[in-house]
Amino acid sequence: MNMTKSEIIALLNGAKVIEQKDVKELLSKDKYIQHSEQLVKLLNTLKSEHIAILDSQHDNTIKLISNKVKADLKLFYDENGLLEKVLLQVDSPIIKNFNELQLGISLFADSFVVGAHLMGKTYQYGLSSKSYAVASLIKLLVAVVILEALQNHQLDYDFSYRIELEDISYLSAGLSIKDVGRTKTVRELLGLLLLASDNSAMDILLKMIRQYNLYPAKKTMLDEAIRRVVPTKEWLEAAWCNPEEDEETWRKKALTQVKWIEGLDYFMTSDLIISCIRQLVTYEWLPYDELGTLVYKGGNSAGVLSGAWVSRYLNTCGNYVFFAVNNHKPIDILEQTYYQQCLQSFIENNKSAFIGDDKYARE
Helix, strand or coil: CCHHHHHHHHHHHCCCCCCHHHHHHHECHHHHHHHHHHHHHHHHHHCCCCEEEECCCCCCEEEEEECCEEEEEEEEECCCCCEEEEEEEECCCCCCCHHHHHHHHHCCCCEEEEEEEECCEEEEECCCCCEEECHHHHHHHHHHHHHHHHHCCCCCCCCEEECCHHHCCCCCCCCCHHHCCCEEEHHHHHHHHHHCCCHHHHHHHHHHHHHCCCCCCCCCHHHHHHHHCCCHHHHHHHHCCCCCCCHHHHHHHHHHCCCHHHCCCCEEEHHHHHHHHHHHCCCCCCCCCCCCCEEEEEEEECCEEEEEEEECCHHHCCCEEEEEEECCCCCCHHHHHHHHHHHHHHHHCCHHHHCCHHHHHHC
């Protein structure tokens, strides 16, 4: 067996958390400087009690199994036998239609909802009136309420907000303590909310909604739902983020302790998800516009994985697919990759419904 492969298996099976120093001898000096952090993050993500690490007959492959999900960790070496590249390949089916998508997701999900709208036809599996934990997918609701206020001139894109210490939430993916005292426009906050899924940006925009009474003018599903949404700082502290512990502990707990079954998560019905998706594509500007015509927002927490894709392209505008999986144990990286590949396969095999045939013809 290749010594590099043998060492990786030992690290994956070991009890301690892998650190950068542990992979120093596996990489060339240049690769260590460039990629050791990413490698350590991947290997630690694979160190789950639910993932079995198996040897194989090939020096460049480590077999992985979680639940019923199978995967290969492909290892590529340089001329000295050191790691050049690592690739995680998860087995998943080719998904051509909605029935295959529903069956593919159902294999490993304790509870789930999945829906799509393609060229005038609507599909759904799961109870439309049931509330499913969706984690950061709730940010679609916050975005729609803010965008509606912008469209109705209750708020301005260039309105500046000064960041206060109290605005910095837990597990924030964009704003941090270094931003305290700085200002961000509403446009920038929407970008952080939707593209970075930033928790602090969400709490600030929620504060604006309440402070300036930016609730929808008519009593609708969106109006009722936004009034129930609590700041991320509030529920994350109740779930995992004890202020007396460090951020590393928070992140570990958020990956391993399932809390949605205790009501500690954000919940949406499929009707609410669909309402947000349909409203989202009606606005003149979205943070996604410079990135492409397919809008995506996802969410995940321990035992929860969700996602929504919707087209903004010409005659396909408004075609969408979404899902939410709620499991009673954490969803590990193999299962998460499996679900995402199922959705991506469905989108790829129905690309004319999402981006249009003529766009692909030009590329």
